[in-house]
Amino acid sequence: MPLYQARVLVSLRPSVLDPAGEATRAAASRLGVTGLQTLRIGKAIELQLEAPDRATALSQLEHLSDRLLANPVIEDWQLEILDPAQGQQA
Amino acid sequence: MSVGVVVFPGSNCDRDVRWALEGCLGVPTRFLWHEESDLSGLDAVVIPGGFSYGDYLRCGAIARFAPVLAAVQSFARGGGPVLGICNGFQVLTELGLLPGALTRNAKLHFLCEPTALQVLPGQCRWLQGYGAGETITLPIAHGEGRYQCDPNQLQELEQNGQIVLRYGQNPNGSMADVAGLTNAAGNVLGLMPHPERACDPVTGGIDGRRLLETVLG
Numbered sequence: 001m002p003l004y005q006a007r008v009l010v011s012l013r014p015s016v017l018d019p020a021g022e023a024t025r026a027a028a029s030r031l032g033v034t035g036l037q038t039l040r041i042g043k044a045i046e047l048q049l050e051a052p053d054r055a056t057a058l059s060q061l062e063h064l065s066d067r068l069l070a071n072p073v074i075e076d077w078q079l080e081i082l083d084p085a086q087g088q089q090a
Numbered sequence: 091m092s093v094g095v096v097v098f099p100g101s102n103c104d105r106d107v108r109w110a111l112e113g114c115l116g117v118p119t120r121f122l123w124h125e126e127s128d129l130s131g132l133d134a135v136v137i138p139g140g141f142s143y144g145d146y147l148r149c150g151a152i153a154r155f156a157p158v159l160a161a162v163q164s165f166a167r168g169g170g171p172v173l174g175i176c177n178g179f180q181v182l183t184e185l186g187l188l189p190g191a192l193t194r195n196a197k198l199h200f201l202c203e204p205t206a207l208q209v210l211p212g213q214c215r216w217l218q219g220y221g222a223g224e225t226i227t228l229p230i231a232h233g234e235g236r237y238q239c240d241p242n243q244l245q246e247l248e249q250n251g252q253i254v255l256r257y258g259q260n261p262n263g264s265m266a267d268v269a270g271l272t273n274a275a276g277n278v279l280g281l282m283p284h285p286e287r288a289c290d291p292v293t294g295g296i297d298g299r300r301l302l303e304t305v306l307g
Contacts (some may be wrong), residue, residue, distance in 0.1 A: 012193075016238055017263065019198050071148055071184065073191040074238055 001050045002084035004057040009078045010070045011042035045069055057081065091306060094122045094132040096162065096178075098142035098153050103175065103286065107138045110286035110302060117306055124156040134171040134305055135162050137178030139231070139284060149192065149234050150180035159185055171215055171305045172278045176232055179270075179280030188271050188280045189247070190239030196263025200233040204294070205283060206258035207269050212251035213276030219300030219307075226297035228283035230261065230269075235282040237268035250274060255281050 012018050018040045025039040047064075051057035061079055070077040093111055097104045104121065111117040120132065124142075129135065142153035153159065159181070166172045166187055174182040182188045195201060209224045211217035220226065239247070244265055247253050255270030262282075270281030285298030 016193060017196060017236075019194050019196055019263075023198060068151065069147070071151065071191055073183075073189075073240075074193055 101140035103139035110289040127161040139176030150184035174280040214272035216279040219304035237264040
């Protein structure tokens with residue numbers, strides 16, 4: 001069965017305050033990096049999933065992202081899925 | 091009369107809840123390990139504070155899938171009284187028994203202090219021992235207690251009188267000063283403050299007693 005490689009990016013919704021991101025932005029200015037307007041922290045989750053075909057892999061990964069990896073009340077998620085061949089090379 | 095106290099790997103207030111109920115109020119309790127699903131003979135269930143499953147991914151996110159919570163969910167839907175304290179409140183929102191989510195405190199600090207709260211009992215079964223608008227003091231101890239939901243949801247909660255506990259001085263940036271919420275039926279209560287730590291006069295105030303007593307009365 002083909003092995004699909006995927007990455008799910010979870011970020012706080014724009015309306016939700018990110019105090020950890022703000023604290024990091026303040027540290028960036030102490031490092032001498034000025035002009036940083038926004039810094040928001042999210043999560044990247046890397047997965048490998050065996051599935052009979054791409055459509056099945058996609059639907060399982062979407063279900064997983066929406067029901068476990070992200071909480072849609074406060075977070076958005078984006079799914080990147082690679083073809084099995086690319087996944088094996090990576 | 092017996093109360094179930096849920097125990098996850100990482101719960102750390104389960105024994106405090108047992109002491110408050112058994113030691114201070116004389117109510118028998120039964121620990122419910124996260125893999126159990128038998129709630130027979132229980133009159134109420136408490137989901138205590140702590141860091142269930144290490145708070146991995148998000149607080150309460152992994153606990154939601156514990157077998158015991160499927161049983162607690164049916165118990166709550168059948169009208170059984172369920173109380174979620176601190177991490178227990180976070181679990182109730184992840185489980186969908188209460189709306190919204192709890193996020194990182196606005197000023198990032200872990201807050202551990204006594205806090206004045208306004209009680210607006212409404213239909214909440216757990217709070218019928220308090221007067222409307224009464225001010226009580228309970229300790230808080232959390233890093234992620236900033237209540238968040240979408241504006242329409244908040245309006246609905248306000249209209250239904252489901253915001254039953256509000257901070258006097260908002261410590262964490264919660265929307266609408268939310269410290270505790272009930273469901274529409276009033277049998278489920280989630281709150282960030284710790285009523286079980288305000289039951290024994292030896293450790294200070296006893297404002298939490300009526301919360302635990304009333305529903306069992």
